Every structure is written in C-alpha cells, then in structure tokens.
Amino acid sequence: MAQPNASPGLWTLAWRRLQRDRVGMVSLAVVVAYLCVVFLALGGWIARDWTREVGVNYAPPVFFPADQDETAIPLGKSIALPDQVDLYGLQDPLAPQLEAIRARHPDEARSIPERRQLTLPLGGDKWGHDVLTKVIKGSETSILVGLVAALLATVLGTVMGAVSGYFGRWVDDSFNWLYGVFTSIPYLLLIFAIAAVLQQKGVSTIILILGLTGWTGVFRLVRAEYLKHKSREYVLAAGAMGASHARRMFIHILPNTSHVILVQLSQNVVGFIKSEVILSFLGFGVPVDVVSWGSMLNEAQNELILGKWWQLAAAGTAMAILVTAFSLLTDALRDALDPKLKY
Amino acid sequence: MGRLLFILVLAMPLAGFAAAPEKVLHLALSAAETGFDPVMTSDLNTASIEQQLFESLLTYDYLARPARLVPRLAADMPTVTDQGRTWVFRLKHGVYFAPDPVFKGARREAVAQDVIYTLMRFMDPKNRSPYKFLVEGKIIGLDELAEAARRSGHFDYDAKIPGLEALDRYTLRVRLKTTDYNFAHAMAQPMYGIVAREVIEAYAGDTASHPVGTGPYHLVRWVRSARMVLERNPYFRHETWNFEAGDDPDNRRIAALMRGKTIPQIDRIDIQVIEEPQSVWLSFGKGELDMVGLAGQFAPLALQGDHLQPKYAARGIRLDRISDPSIAYYFINQQDPVLGGMSPEKIALRRAIFMAQNDEEMIRVIDKGQAIRNAYPIPAGVAGADPGYRSVLDYNPELANRLLDQTGYARGPDGYRRMPDGSPLAVRYTSSLSSQDRELDEMMKKALDRLSIRFESEKLKFPEILKTERQCHVQIRLSAWIADYPDGDNFMQLWYGPHIHENNASCYQDPQWDRLYEQTLTLPDSPERNVLYHQLARLLELKGVTKVSTTHIRNVLSQPWVLGFKPHPILPSVWAYLDIDTARAPRE
Numbered sequence: 001m002a003q004p005n006a007s008p009g010l011w012t013l014a015w016r017r018l019q020r021d022r023v024g025m026v027s028l029a030v031v032v033a034y035l036c037v038v039f040l041a042l043g044g045w046i047a048r049d050w051t052r053e054v055g056v057n058y059a060p061p062v063f064f065p066a067d068q069d070e071t072a073i074p075l076g077k078s079i080a081l082p083d084q085v086d087l088y089g090l091q092d093p094l095a096p097q098l099e100a101i102r103a104r105h106p107d108e109a110r111s112i113p114e115r116r117q118l119t120l121p122l123g124g125d126k127w128g129h130d131v132l133t134k135v136i137k138g139s140e141t142s143i144l145v146g147l148v149a150a151l152l153a154t155v156l157g158t159v160m161g162a163v164s165g166y167f168g169r170w171v172d173d174s175f176n177w178l179y180g181v182f183t184s185i186p187y188l189l190l191i192f193a194i195a196a197v198l199q200q201k202g203v204s205t206i207i208l209i210l211g212l213t214g215w216t217g218v219f220r221l222v223r224a225e226y227l228k229h230k231s232r233e234y235v236l237a238a239g240a241m242g243a244s245h246a247r248r249m250f251i252h253i254l255p256n257t258s259h260v261i262l263v264q265l266s267q268n269v270v271g272f273i274k275s276e277v278i279l280s281f282l283g284f285g286v287p288v289d290v291v292s293w294g295s296m297l298n299e300a301q302n303e304l305i306l307g308k309w310w311q312l313a314a315a316g317t318a319m320a321i322l323v324t325a326f327s328l329l330t331d332a333l334r335d336a337l338d339p340k341l342k343y
Numbered sequence: 344m345g346r347l348l349f350i351l352v353l354a355m356p357l358a359g360f361a362a363a364p365e366k367v368l369h370l371a372l373s374a375a376e377t378g379f380d381p382v383m384t385s386d387l388n389t390a391s392i393e394q395q396l397f398e399s400l401l402t403y404d405y406l407a408r409p410a411r412l413v414p415r416l417a418a419d420m421p422t423v424t425d426q427g428r429t430w431v432f433r434l435k436h437g438v439y440f441a442p443d444p445v446f447k448g449a450r451r452e453a454v455a456q457d458v459i460y461t462l463m464r465f466m467d468p469k470n471r472s473p474y475k476f477l478v479e480g481k482i483i484g485l486d487e488l489a490e491a492a493r494r495s496g497h498f499d500y501d502a503k504i505p506g507l508e509a510l511d512r513y514t515l516r517v518r519l520k521t522t523d524y525n526f527a528h529a530m531a532q533p534m535y536g537i538v539a540r541e542v543i544e545a546y547a548g549d550t551a552s553h554p555v556g557t558g559p560y561h562l563v564r565w566v567r568s569a570r571m572v573l574e575r576n577p578y579f580r581h582e583t584w585n586f587e588a589g590d591d592p593d594n595r596r597i598a599a600l601m602r603g604k605t606i607p608q609i610d611r612i613d614i615q616v617i618e619e620p621q622s623v624w625l626s627f628g629k630g631e632l633d634m635v636g637l638a639g640q641f642a643p644l645a646l647q648g649d650h651l652q653p654k655y656a657a658r659g660i661r662l663d664r665i666s667d668p669s670i671a672y673y674f675i676n677q678q679d680p681v682l683g684g685m686s687p688e689k690i691a692l693r694r695a696i697f698m699a700q701n702d703e704e705m706i707r708v709i710d711k712g713q714a715i716r717n718a719y720p721i722p723a724g725v726a727g728a729d730p731g732y733r734s735v736l737d738y739n740p741e742l743a744n745r746l747l748d749q750t751g752y753a754r755g756p757d758g759y760r761r762m763p764d765g766s767p768l769a770v771r772y773t774s775s776l777s778s779q780d781r782e783l784d785e786m787m788k789k790a791l792d793r794l795s796i797r798f799e800s801e802k803l804k805f806p807e808i809l810k811t812e813r814q815c816h817v818q819i820r821l822s823a824w825i826a827d828y829p830d831g832d833n834f835m836q837l838w839y840g841p842h843i844h845e846n847n848a849s850c851y852q853d854p855q856w857d858r859l860y861e862q863t864l865t866l867p868d869s870p871e872r873n874v875l876y877h878q879l880a881r882l883l884e885l886k887g888v889t890k891v892s893t894t895h896i897r898n899v900l901s902q903p904w905v906l907g908f909k910p911h912p913i914l915p916s917v918w919a920y921l922d923i924d925t926a927r928a929p930r931e
Contacts, residue, residue, distance in 0.1 A: 051792065057707070057708055085733045085734075085735055086733070086881075087735075087881060087885070088874070088877045088878045088881050089878070090878060090881055090882060090885060092735075092885050093685070093687060093690050093885060093886065094687060094690060094691055094694065094746065094885075096687075097687060097691060097746060097749045097750060098746075100749055101742070101745045101746070101749055105745075126708050126782075127708065127785070127789070287800055288781060288784040288785050288788050288798075288800055289788055289798060298778065298781070301621060301778070302620075302621060302640050302778065305621065305624070305640075305641065305644055306640070306643055306644060
C-alpha cells in the first residue's frame with residue numbers, strides 16, 4: 001500500500017531554499033573546499049613540511065621573477081668534523097666523546113651542499129619557507145581556531161542564555177550583570193587583557209580567549225528567544241506532561257531557536273578568524289612553531305617595507321576569500337532557516 | 344582706530360624681544376627603562392638617560408678616538424700614587440644638584456662626602472647593585488663594612504674607612520687594596536653618578552622614581568615604560584663646548600658648528616619607549632624623531648652598502664656608522680636543572696645547542712648584514728680583543744647531532760630527543776614580545792629543530808627578563824653587552840662566579856675559571872693578560888657556558904637640524920653636546 005507523502009521537515013525545507021540561492025551555494029562550495037584543505041593538512045597529507053627551507057631567502061613567486069635579493073643564497077653547507085683548534089693548554093671535557101666520533105667517521109671533513117630554489121609558486125619568506133605551503137598550513141590554524149572558539153562561545157552563550165531566559169528573576173539578573181560587565185569593556189581590550197594575563201602562547205590559549213569573550217552576542221539572542229518561547233503552549237503542555245526543566249529547555253525549546261544559534265555560530269566563525277589574525281599580528285597569537293594567517297601577516301609587516309609583498313598578498317587573499325564566502329553563506333543560511341519563509 | 348594703533352605700538356617691541364624657540368630633541372628607546380636609581384641600573388637604555396641626569400667623577404672625551412678619560416665632576420684628572428693604589432680626586436667647586444623639594448628651596452652643592460656616600464651605596468647589600476663589581480674587593484675597608492651590614496642588616500654610612508676619606512670639602516682620597524688598572528674607568532660610569540644622601544634617604548624605597556643629580560638635565564616627567572621628559576637643569580654650572588677636534592675632518596666639522604656654545608644647548612629632551620622598530624622607522628621618516636639607531640631589518644631600505652641611500656641623503660639626513668664595542672652572546676644558565684651541570688652529557692648538550700646556531704644566517708637574515716661574526720668575548724676596539732680567535736662552537740649541526748647521539752640523547756617515538764635517563768627534553772628560550780625577538784625565536788627554533796630538541800618559548804617584558812636572569816631562572820637567551828669602558832675586563836667579568844645575581848647571567852661558578860680571572864685583575868693590558876683571556880674564553884666554550892655570536896654595527900640616523908652628533912663607542916648618550924637648528928626643525 002502506498003504510503004502518504006511525509007511533509008518535509010525544517011532542515012529539508014532549509015536545504016531546498018539554500019539550493020535555490022546561487023551565491024549561497026558558491027559560498028558553501030568555497031567554505032567546503034577550505035574545510036577539505038584543513039582536514040588534509042590536519043591529517044598530514046598536505047603542507048606537512050612547511051618548516052622546510054626550500055627556497056632562497058625571500059624567493060620571489062614564479063610569476064614575478066623580480067630582482068634577486070642580495071641576501072639570498074643558493075647554497076648552504078654543513079660541516080661534519082671541524083679542524084682542530086688551539087685549546088690553550090686546557091683539557092677538553094668532551095675529548096673522549098669527540099675521539100670516539102672521529103674514530104667512527106675518520107673520513108669526514110667535508111661540506112654537504114644544500115640546494116635551494118630561486119623562485120617558489122607563491123614566493124618564499126625570509127628563511128626560504130614556501131609561502132603556498134604556509135598559507136595551507138596557516139589555514140588549518142586559523143580555521144580551526146575560528147571553528148572551535150565559535151563552538152565554545154556558542155555553547156556558553158546558548159546555555160547561559162537558555163538558563164537566564166527560561167528561569168528569569170534573580171537568575172536572569174545575575175547573568176545580565178555578567179553580560180553587562182563583559183560588554184562594557186571594549187572587545188579588543190578585553191581580549192588583550194586576558195591574553196596578557198594568560199601569558200602562555202598557543203592555539204588552545206587563543207581558543208580559550210576568544211571563546212570566553214565571544215559568548216555575549218549568542219547569550220543576548222538566545223535569552224530573548226527563551227523569554228518568548230517559555231510561555232508558549234507547546235512548552236506549557238510539555239510541563240503539564242511532567243517534563244523536567246532541562247527537558248523543556250533543551251529538548252523542546254532549543255530546536256525552535258536553532259536557526260538563531262546556527263547563524264550566530266557562523267558569524268562567530270568569521271569574527272574569530274579575524275580576531276586570531278589580529279591577535280597574531282599584534283604578537284599575542286600563536287607561538288613561533290605554529291603558522292597561522294595572522295602570524296604570516298605579522299611577519300609580512302617588515303617584509304612589505306623591504307618590498308617583499310608576496311607573503312602578505314597570499315595570506316591576505318586566502319583570508320579575504322574565506323571571510324567573504326563565510327559571510328555570504330551566513331546570509332544565505334539566515335534566509336534559508338527563517339521559518340517565516342515557506343519556500 | 345586709536346586703540347588699535349596703541350596695541351600695535353605695544354606689540355612691536357614685544358615681537359622684537361620674542362623668546363628664542365625652544366630646542367627640543369625627540370628620541371625613542373627600544374626597550375623600557377628600569378628606573379633611575381643609578382646603583383640599581385644595568386641596561387643601556389636607562390644608562391643613556393642617567394648619563395644626562397647624574398655626573399661621575401670622570402667621563403670620556405666626546406671626540407677623541409680611541410676613547411680617552413677626561414674629568415667631569417672632578418676638577419682635573421686624579422693624582423695617582425703608591426703604585427696605583429692611592430687616588431686623589433679634587434672636585435669642581437660650585438656644582439649643584441638639580442632642584443628638589445628635599446633641599447627645601449636651597450641650593451645643594453656636591454662635595455667629597457657625596458662621592459663617598461655614592462661609592463658606599465654600591466656595597467650596601469640591600470641595593471644588590473649590578474655594578475658593584477667595579478669597587479668590590481678593591482677599596483680598603485669597604486668590603487668589611489659590607490660584610491658587617493650583611494650580618495647586622497644595616498649598612499653604616501657614617502663609618503669612617505681608610506679607603507674613602509674626604510681630605511677637605513672638595514678633595515677625596517681613595518685607597519685601594521691592590522693596583523687596579525681600571526679604577527679610573529670605573530669612576531667614569533654613569534652608574535657611578537653622584538647622589539645626595541638626604542635625597543636617597545627621603546625617597547627610601549622609591550629612589551628609582553626620584554633621580555636628583557648634578558647633570559645637565561633633570562627629569563620632569565616620567566610615564567613608566569612609555570615616556571620621559573628631561574629639561575635643562577637650572578642649577579647646571581656654566582660649561583662651554585671646547586672638545587679638541589684634532590686632525591679628523593669630521594671632528595673639525597663638528598667643532599666648527601659647536602665650539603664656544605654653552606652646554607647644554609637643547610632645552611628639552613622628549614623620550615618615548617617604542618619597542619617596534621617599524622614604528623621607530625616611520626616616526627623618523629615623518630620627522631617626529633630627531634635621531635634613531637637603525638634597526639637591522641631596515642638597513643636594506645636606508646643603506647646602500649656602507650652609505651645612506653641617495654633619497655635620504657638628499658633630505659639632509661646624516662648617517663653615522665661605527666662597529667660597536669659590543670658582543671651578542673648566547674648563554675645557558677649553569678644552575679638550570681635541565682641544562683646545567685658539569686657532567687659530560689650536560690656539557691655535550693649545551694655545546695650541541697651552541698653549535699646548532701647559525702651565526703652567519705643570523706647576520707644575513709635578521710641583522711641584514713649590520714653585524715659581523717665575532718667569536719671572542721672581547722670585541723674589536725677594546726683592550727684584549729682578538730679578531731683572529733677561532734671558536735670550537737662554530738656552526739656545525741652534524742657534529743652537534745653526533746655529540747648528542749654519543750652521549751645518550753636518543754630520539755623518542757615522536758622524533759624528539761630525550762634525556763639520557765629517558766625523561767622528556769625541552770629547551771626554554773627567553774625573549775621579549777617585540778617582532779624582532781620573534782625572529783630570534785624562529786632562529787632558536789630552527790637551531791633546536793636541527794637537533795630534534797623540543798623548543799619552548801618564554802616571552803617577558805625586557806625589565807622582567809633582566810630580573811629573571813639575575814634570579815638564575817632563565818634557561819637560555821641571546822644577550823648583548825656593550826663596553827662600559829674599553830678594557831677586556833668589562834666583558835670577562837660577565838662570567839665571574841661572585842657576580843652571580845648581578846651580571847653573571849649564566850650563573851656560572853667554576854673555581855678554575857675564577858682563579859684565572861682573578862689573575863687577570865693583577866695585570867695591565869699585556870700579552871700575559873691576553874694569554875689568560877684566551878684560556879678564559881676557551882673554557883667558556885669547552886664547558887658549554889656561552890657562545891659569542893656577533894658584534895653589532897651601529898648605524899645612527901639624524902635629521903638635518905641635529906647639530907654636532909658623533910657616535911661615541913663608550914658613552915651611552917651624548918645629548919648634552921648636541922644642538923638643534925630651530926630654523927630647520929619642524930615646529931612643536
């Protein structure tokens with residue numbers, strides 16, 4: 001017997017609406033492409049050896065074979081056993097160890113040549129690192145920071161907003177006081193203050209800083225949604241059926257506010273990618289053994305003065321494309337998830 | 344109409360006698376100052392300001408090269424007798440301290456007793472002076488006084504000691520235990536600038552905020568780690584610019600501009616702390632700074648070989664370039680639980696870390712060619728230097744790795760080396776927050792990567808670094824030292840055991856090294872002393888204490904309106920000897 005057609009759900013309708021939005025779909029494709037690159041880099045399939053010095057110092061891009069910098073060197077050398085030097089009558093405490101090394105490698109007083117490329121696809125930095133590889137590896141840090149920090153901020157903001165809006169009274173007052181404290185301090189100043197207190201550099205520190213400071217926007221919107229929904233019939237009905245407060249808050253109301261949360265999440269991702277770049281640019285960001293778009297822009301500030309623009313251009317372009325695509329996708333998602341738009 | 348005419352007539356003579364425009368020198372410090380009590384100072388930036396606030400007995404001639412001692416607070420050069428063990432200084436009359444509320448409106452003259460008080464302060468255990476080494480163990484009775492203070496917790500500044508006597512109000516006799524060939528240099532240090540006892544006692548606990556000296560300037564505004572404003576000391580005596588130019592054409596040019604002028608010519612010195620070299624460069628370009636030390640990374644932009652780029656020369660900007668009597672050196676804390684110790688494994692680890700440092704690459708990439716390789720602890724231009732010295736710690740990552748393999752630092756499953764007992768191994772490198780130091784972090788990271796040793800970074804503000812260093816809590820750092828006086832002793836003392844918690848940042852204590860160093864103190868600049876210096880330098884390398892890396896080239900750019908500037912290899916600042924051409928300088 002033929003089954004009657006089931007009516008499409010919220011997500012199916014949203015997906016259909018998104019498919020009809022050409023800009024939204026292109027943006028989605030770009031974001032997905034970036035995410036693929038991140039996952040490939042995370043897995044070590046690409047950009048694994050970004051620290052390898054493959055080019056000469058400040059190697060120009062292949063499409064822009066500019067004048068070679070006088071500091072560039074095509075050859076390096078590494079000497080195995082040095083000549084003996086005068087010890088001025090002193091005893092070397094490592095004499096037995098050096099003797100053992102000499103006995104094992106008697107023929108080694110040689111130079112090992114090291115070949116470097118004169119140009120690289122998107123150019124090289126001051127050490128001769130490939131800028132293209134750095135951009136890819138940098139996307140891993142920047143996007144990961146953006147995603148995880150946004151997730152943390154959204155979870156915090158959602159839970160606090162839900163509790164505040166649902167319970168009201170003194171609970172609401174307490175959370176509003178906290179919200180007031182956080183929002184009264186200029187955002188960047190707050191970030192720098194926390195960064196200065198934490199001192200410790202690292203990706204997890206940045207995630208923590210951004211997550212702990214970025215929940216306020218989500219909190220405000222989710223609280224308003226919960227204030228609106230808590231007195232609606234379906235919530236009252238759930239209460240009459242014996243559902244606990246937690247169940248009413250997170251099983252019944254939460255799905256009905258998900259469109260707001262999702263849009264806030266995507267907006268936070270964009271904002272936090274930019275914040276990571278600013279933090280790293282100002283020296284509060286990732287440590288020296290991690291590359292991010294922000295740290296690349298930080299390095300580029302001195303390079304630009306010397307006329308070496310390619311690192312700045314590569315990191316800036318990569319970030320601009322992602323931020324634009326993510327912003328357009330957020331717009332498209334907001335339209336797609338709006339329950340007032342049926343088709 | 345009649346009233347307007349009256350006003351115009353009144354205004355005309357006023358315009359004719361209008362005050363000369365104020366002469367202001369705008370400068371930048373690359374790192375924050377550490378406070379203005381000279382007894383506690385050890386960094387160049389702070390010393391450059393103290394040079395203008397305080398006066399030592401002697402100083403160095405502005406133009407003479409090599410640097411030559413001349414009187415400053417002293418009326419003439421000291422009389423030295425008793426085979427260099429008795430020194431008599433006669434002070435200038437009518438030298439007054441800058442005005443301060445402590446003096447209750449009266450003029451306070453600097454006298455011999457102030458010099459005695461100043462010298463005693465260096466040995467007061469409470470002060471923990473980094474420049475104590477210049478008088479420690481030298482003046483008869485002073486060490487005993489310090490020892491008594493250590494026991495009682497109170498330094499007796501009223502005690503009479505045979506080594507420090509005021510023969511009259513303006514005459515001081517210093518008696519030394521043994522001949523000290525560098526005592527005159529010690530008395531020329533800005534840290535040995537004379538202070539007044541009542542000022543120090545009135546501001547006890549906060550002396551760093553109340554610098555009151557006899558120098559040509561006094562501090563009128565201080566925003567910590569941000570801005571300092573010095574103004575002409577109204578009580579400064581009348582002195583004229585009369586340095587001998589000799590045959591040097593540059594000296595002659597300067598003398599022609601400056602001879603006969605009153606010192607100081609500049610009314611106000613406005614100093615900002617700007618840590619980022621890029622900001623300094625841009626401010627100089629806009630004419631907001633009058634003089635800057637050119638940071639390495641901007642050398643390709645400003646210089647063409649050893650000369651200024653024509654576009655800057657055409658603007659009248661001047662370049663003064665000298666090889667600094669300085670060293671940049673890596674040191675490792677010998678008391679550190681991970682890297683310290685004298686077992687062969689620990690020595691091998693330290694030597695391997697030093698051998699992984701590529702000095703040539705640092706000169707090329709970070710210093711942009713504005714440094715030269717120098718492996719010897721005493722740089723060129725300083726007595727005892729040896730430009731031909733060959734290091735055992737030259738860049739050699741192959742040998743460094745083999746040493747580590749040989750001494751049991753095996754690689755773990757993560758690819759990083761572990762300690763011989765299997766525990767994790769990580770090296771913590773300390774540096775400041777500036778972008779320039781981030782490049783040094785990268786250098787160190789690269790070096791440790793060559794050895795498969797895990798890198799950790801510790802970022803601190805510069806004053807914090809100095810504090811941590813003195814507490815022997817820094818593990819490894821690239822530090823720098825510039826000559827206070829042009830003698831090798833000023834560099835070798837950096838590793839003398841008793842100087843731990845002062846200048847011995849390596850926290851290195853080795854009886855063999857200390858014995859050899861003490862022998863050098865009994866010798867003048869001579870081949871015999873140089874033999875000992877070579878042994879000292881080699882011991883530092885063999886035991887993996889330090890690696891001397893480079894000597895810096897100092898490029899100073901000055902705006903066309905700055906007159907009379909010549910970089911001095913020893914004096915930390917020469918601002919009192921300069922002038923500003925107000926007709927060319929931009930208006931405030």
